[in-house]
Amino acid sequence: MPYNPLYESLSNQFDPSRIETVLDPMGYTIKRRALPVSLTIAGSDCSGGAGIQADLKTMTSLGVYGMSAITCLVAENAGGVDSVEEMSPAFVESQIDCCIRDIPCHVVKTGMLGSPEIVKAVARSAKKFNFSKLVVDPVMVATSGDSLVTKDIVSVLNEELLPLTYLVTPNIPEAIVLAKNQGLDISNINSVSDMERCAAVIHKLGPKHVLLKGGHMPVNNLGLKSSDDEDLRVVDILYDGNRFYHFSSSYLKKGEVHGTGCTLSSAIASFLAWEHSLTEAVQFGIDYVHGAITHSPPINNCSTNILNHMTRLRIVPFAPGHFIEYILSHPQVVPAWKEYINHKFTNMLAKGTLPLPAFQDYLKQDYLYLVNFARAYSLKGYKENTFPNILEAAQSVIHVIEEKELHVSMCSSYGVSLQDLKSCEESPACTAYSRYILDTGAAQDVAALDFVQAPCLIGYYVIAARLMKEPFRNPQGPYQKWVDNYFCEDYLSAVRRGCRQIEEIVLKLSPERIQELIEIFIRATKFETLFWETPYYEYVTKQNLEDKEFS
């Protein structure tokens, strides 16, 4: 896009390194500098549904900058585990060191750790760097826990890692394996109260908090294990050593879903990184996973489904400070916009071949339009709720009035008296356009008012700037004063103010709302074209006075 002074001052106003008040993913107002950060130490699932891949998708979706130390590569797909390529413990530790020494981070999540030596390496790192919010998802390849390798991993996990853990998140089969490894028996889990007992046993292994996940055991309204088809619930239990917290959600019959454990623990880690309390983080994490399961798509041929980590995301299609560029190049906007700014009326005006009656008629209608434009800014002042914004709207009204004074003076020099202006009847085009602006503003909000007025405000500057560079322009032509009026510093500052307001307001809008507003912008642009077209048809086309250069 060619350089344009309209855009220059806007983009410098967004400095992401300053401390600012923002909304976190749950809509809470907080202050922060940079993105919250979290590290995941886990295996790599190349199919993207679990492991560091699921973790990074979760963290990105929840606005957290994710780092990942890979413990092993698993060539796994949703249908089953294939094979594993393991990292050396020293290399895992090196990855962790690289991350933490450079980008400090206290919220760390572990997943599949692969070997007892890697578990020890992670424990060393946890002590060295003080992982104050260590979330351990005790992933086990085989839930039977019978293999020798798994037993060794579980032993080291129990003895060295859990005592350093802020939150451990086993499911029921995993909890049984953890407890059994230390000689504790928690079999016969058939109810929510049994789950509480189980969580208390796991807490004895050393973690500060235990979240026992109930996904394997749906329960009925009485909190008893059940396989009936109706009204089943999943209860997850959080235990802090004193109190039990129950998190209940409906049981989703979605078949097996790959990666729910990774996603839950990394969602909890993400919310902890946003500095939520643990109970909030767990609740929000469960809600997030619930949504990801509910909206999991039929993406593959296997029997298991894949989580949709992106269910809450909508893409904002422009960068802060660049919305004006975006809308003026938007494929839906471009046709109407080009028709408006390239209209033959303005070309003939600049060249000096426009019949005087056409210009006079335009001036009269523009005068009547300005009255309604001032009304629209007054309406905006009414709708704003902060004094600076109300004052700015008032300044816009004053600017329109000043423009009207200039307008009357210009009209006089073209043989149109103030009396002519006052006695002139509004054209249907003027009535339609001005009332569209007022109706949009009355029925909708401040953003709609800004958008419906933008084509006029921005367009007149763009048109004047274009005409100034056209080879056919006659600098000594009879209408050069009009072009000068919209290519001066005073008008440009008004345009910049309007653009800045739009750039600020779109940052608070959803993509859907922006699309609605773009449609308003397009409609207003077409009304602007009609504003040129009406006198052009009446005094040029019907009088056979077209300029052949523009036909």
Added chain:
Amino acid sequence: MISTCITVAGSDCSGGAGVQADLKVFTAHSVYGMSAVTAITSQNTIGVNGVHLIPASYVEQQISACLLDVHCEVMKTGMLFNQQILKVIVESIDRFKIKKVVVDPLIATRKGALLVMPDYLELFVKELIPRAEVLIPNIAEALIILKHMTNEFVEIHHLEDVKAVGKKLIKAGCKNVVIRCDDIPFASDFFCSRETNMPPTWYLYVLCTSEGEVLLPQKWLASKTARGTSCALSSAVASNLAIGLDLVTATQNAVSYTQRALEMSFHLGRGANSLDYASALTRLPYEKGEFINFVRYHPSITPKWLSIVNHPFVEQLKAGTLSRLPFQKYLVLKYHMLINNAQAAGMMAFSSSSISAIEHSAKIIQAIKEENVTHLRICEQYGLSASQITKSKPEIVKSHSLFIHDTAQQDGLRGIQIAMLPFVFMIQEVVSQISASDGYPYVAWVEHCKDKSATSHIETLLESLETNSQIISLSKVQHLLGILEKSLDFERLVLDTSSSNESSVF
């Protein structure tokens, strides 16, 4: 169906490049990302500490595990490290018939220092480039590839020289090329600004196809350099291709995305800046159909609502021990506030743009009118005449009216709908729990409130609010919560006024 894409690249544990960056970019485009790791590096914003190479057979295994399971037509390749891995990828492309391969060469630094061995470069040019839908080199890499393919060299002084490189690469057999001039700022006249001592104005990206060149200049950001821009650009191109866009549009979008990520980049570690991959995202804190639950249990709402539920007036109302005078005051206030709600519903009709929404609002007004007729009849049973109720408007009602009108003017349909929620909560959570058994003094009123026909418009209101709340921003959610808080404050004030011995409302 969700679009899918697979990346084959190295792993950067600090998250700023490699498969980690690619997965973040895919996620930012709502594309389901998969990844085959070629090597695991231990690196951060300062540099690389160690590399663990993955055997080529294992890379092949990862690719197969993904593509035998998930349908995927777009692949992005990054750091491939050696010839064995490169061969495996070429074989996989043929075996799985990948339709669009996006290749980030990663064969040289921005300064032109080779990162790969000559044999690798030979194989890369001979086998991977012919299979690439689009090649995305930096200008130094483009020149190296060009020399290798044609033995020609182009000196870069102007934009036209960059275009010339692109044309020659196309002529030599590349399908499409996006050339990145990351380290060469261009002046406003498109000459290299370092050679002419002009101030830098542009980053240049040039898309070259057999049909011509597309120039995509981006504003030069003097204070912004960051790791991972090549990963971000190429995986953004891949994402847009996966979504189904044509190459020109995909590249335009990808360049915009990368520029924004760079502009919004921040200093996270001690070395280079980190790209903000999620700067293009906005998100809602609740699922579809869960908005009302979300606001009902929001931490800024729950305390206010509990102070209403636990208010002595409500406690006594539920227990049946509420004396007549405060109840009469409550009925009077409710009458007037219902009129305010009817006016608000009229404003809703004005603010609506569809005939069904206008009809909905008209029905609310009609329902409120019938409600008030019944309300007056019930009031007579409790010793209140119509003239007593209607003769004056208490101050609190005037305040509520102003609040309703202001909300309607500033926030339109959604604002009015959420301002009515306290009324809904009261019916759903308080009145419906009252068992009006024998001896309960206000049976007629309770039964009326529970009557389905009297509350049918509530269901319509809730349904409409739920639908409207799927297309709003996080900022708007917060704003609506503020309106609900004020509404609850009015509800609390009604209870205080009804209970107070000092106030007179009729």
